[in-house]
Amino acid sequence: METHKKIRWGILGVAKINERVIPAFSQARHAELLAIASRSLEKAKQASARYGIPKAYGSYESLLEDKEIDAVYIPLPNSLHAPWTIRAAEAGKHVLCEKPIAANAAEARQMLAVCRKQGVALMDGFFWPHHPRTARLRQELQQGTVGDIQLVRGCFSFPLPLDPANIRLQPELAGGCVMDVGCYPVYGALWVFGRLPQRVFAVGRYQYGVDTVMQGVLDFGEGRAAVFDCSFMLPFRQWLEIVGTRGRIWVPDMWLPPDPAVFTIESENGQRQEVRIGGANQIAAMLDNFSLALLEKRDPEPPADCAVQIMQVLDALRESARLGQPVTVR
16 A cells, blocks of 8 residues: 555535534545535535635536546435435445435445445444544453443434424435434444344434434343433533443543543442543544545445444334334344
């Protein structure tokens, strides 16, 4: 591998999340942002000028035709993830798709199948798995620091003005709070336990045809469970708790960590240890991890199969909340 080489990126869309993602390219060692596209050439040119991006395209198709682009980031609404990931894969582009990866598990499986057929990589755009704090948390779990894990509790909520024009509140765009923020603690539970739950149970509150509040339980068998909540109607909260037979790990600001990022280990005898990890930009780390995997011709981590599993659980949770009864994950 030529260590100086960089993956050349394009972005399909001028979504608000770009305000956080685009600046991270300047901190990434293996990624270079070359182009941005919008359905409006004027909007693409405005974004290009604002961020110093060399190329602006007035259609997503035009960017995908650019042979200088190796990979694309897709920050479009959830309902557009599958069609544009498939279009990008067919154009030979690797894809980093904003989370959750699709509108449902069936779409996620189709996306992965097409990407594998075309020989391109696919990964969803969760930032937190790439933060070095997450690797340290995995180390503590593997070492059995808090014993055998029995319970995971997590949340992600923030107050959102309930304007039906917001894409998060439009059912045809696969909106809803469990898709927007509930996917974080759901993924966190899968990451801790390392497998799918057997069944789930959820309750929710709805407005404009989407869930604006949801709480749920994920049953991992043998009494092991994860409990989560998400909401557009509660204060900003975003923590994860991992409880084992010999203690617990408490992670404040799990999904959007400050600098330094911290977590606390509490042992069964009451001893506390705070771990602090500074100097990390998790978005730049995500871009670098994906880009370096491409340069080294290996599959990126986390694998796209994880993204499919997340969608399996989200599908079951949404079904359970609608039916008012437990649902088997399938």
